[in-house]
Amino acid sequence: MSETRSTAYDSKIEGNVIFTRFDAALNWVRKNSLWPMPMGLACCAIELMAAAASRFDIARFGAEVMRFSPRQCDVMIVAGTVTYKMALAVKRIYEQMPEPKWVIAMGACASTGGMYRSYAVLQGIDQLLPVDVYISGCPPRPEALIAGLMKLQEKISRERSFRNQKPQLAEKLEEALA
Amino acid sequence: MTSEDLLERLGQSFGSKIQNKTEFRGETSYAVDANDLREIANLCRDELSFDYLIDITSIDDFGEEPRFEIIYHLYSLPHSVHLRLKLKVPEESGAVDTVSDIWPTANWHEREIYDMMGIRFNGHPDLRRILMWDGYPFFPLRKDFPLEGLTSEMPDVAFTKVTPLEGGPFVTVPSTATSKDREPRARPPEL
Numbered sequence: 354m355s356e357t358r359s360t361a362y363d364s365k366i367e368g369n370v371i372f373t374r375f376d377a378a379l380n381w382v383r384k385n386s387l388w389p390m391p392m393g394l395a396c397c398a399i400e401l402m403a404a405a406a407s408r409f410d411i412a413r414f415g416a417e418v419m420r421f422s423p424r425q426c427d428v429m430i431v432a433g434t435v436t437y438k439m440a441l442a443v444k445r446i447y448e449q450m451p452e453p454k455w456v457i458a459m460g461a462c463a464s465t466g467g468m469y470r471s472y473a474v475l476q477g478i479d480q481l482l483p484v485d486v487y488i489s490g491c492p493p494r495p496e497a498l499i500a501g502l503m504k505l506q507e508k509i510s511r512e513r514s515f516r517n518q519k520p521q522l523a524e525k526l527e528e529a530l531a
Numbered sequence: 532m533t534s535e536d537l538l539e540r541l542g543q544s545f546g547s548k549i550q551n552k553t554e555f556r557g558e559t560s561y562a563v564d565a566n567d568l569r570e571i572a573n574l575c576r577d578e579l580s581f582d583y584l585i586d587i588t589s590i591d592d593f594g595e596e597p598r599f600e601i602i603y604h605l606y607s608l609p610h611s612v613h614l615r616l617k618l619k620v621p622e623e624s625g626a627v628d629t630v631s632d633i634w635p636t637a638n639w640h641e642r643e644i645y646d647m648m649g650i651r652f653n654g655h656p657d658l659r660r661i662l663m664w665d666g667y668p669f670f671p672l673r674k675d676f677p678l679e680g681l682t683s684e685m686p687d688v689a690f691t692k693v694t695p696l697e698g699g700p701f702v703t704v705p706s707t708a709t710s711k712d713r714e715p716r717a718r719p720p721e722l
Contacts, residue, residue, distance in 0.1 A: 437689050437690065437691045438663065438664055438689055440689065440690070441687065441688065441689055441690075466694070470678075470679070470694050470695075470696050471678075471680070471694060472671055472676070472677075472678070472679065472680025472681070472691065472694060473663075473671070473680070473691075474694070475692075476692070476694055476695065480692075
């Protein structure tokens with residue numbers, strides 16, 4: 354007993370110990386390393402590329418690792434007009450992404466169908482996927498995408514990740530602690 | 532050879548088979564019968580050097596008989612001459628002979644007409660839809676197809692819904708007002 358106490362007050366490791374909630378630590382890790390799935394379908398994809406390139410550089414917010422395999426992605430950025438022909442393919446790619454996952458609807462078309470009031474265009478990707486952040490603009494500037502990404506980071510940092518995703522483990526831990 | 536010479540030779544070869552010669556800004560159009568299409572097309576390419584098929588377009592004269600019209604836009608690169616061939620297609624037959632073996636570019640043009648207007652092309656090597664997906668039940672550029680679309684469902688392939696147009700920002704307003712008031716533009720609700 355006395356041994357553990359003396360370790361906790363060991364001056365050599367004292368500065369390296371942080372007390373925090375598990376959720377907070379988990380969310381901090383997640384929100385600063387969002388790997389995007391670049392679902393580029395129209396001109397918004399050009400702005401998405403600009404946001405990833407050197408001038409705007411979303412690497413500053415930890416989201417530079419664009420992966421073209423959905424199995425390695427955290428956030429799908431739907432950038433562009435979703436036609437009905439493409440809609441179910443977008444949904445399938447979303448379903449291939451591992452949990453936890455988020456969706457950004459980038460631009461007017463992905464959010465609402467935009468100027469395409471047409472028989473061929475899905476009127477907003479939120480009819481198929483749960484969208485976390487909508488970004489206005491036609492197309493939005495890279496700054497707007499970065500602002501949307503930061504909004505998503507805020508949202509992630511408020512999530513009760515551990516309790517929501519591992520409810521049984523959380524219950525067991527609570528019982529053990531009680 | 533001038534354009535007059537070319538068109539004169541066309542007239543000599545076919546006489547009454549080409550009718551309704553119209554000229555507009557130096558470009559000539561002829562109405563031809565669907566049965567003579569391949570014969571005329573072959574001659575236009577081989578003898579009259581119309582080696583470039585610019586486009587094939589189709590018109591839905593909804594409510595008229597015959598209902599459809601197909602227009603072949605030809606161009607002679609050696610002589611810089613335009614020529615249009617128009618032919619009427621009744622709805623009952625709904626088919627014309629392909630020219631994709633005469634001008635290979637017609638392959639995709641004809642597929643697009645089949646996809647959008649529903650006119651079939653006899654002898655086409657690969658008459659599938661080109662823009663919409665296989666199994667989509669409608670032909671969207673027909674006049675009786677509503678702008679907002681119709682619902683369709685193909686499980687695991689695609690679905691469509693009716694698009695809300697009422698009051699939308701990008702919809703033409705039906706009225707007798709000037710085009711400035713009718714044209715599609717953002718109309719924020721009055722506060």
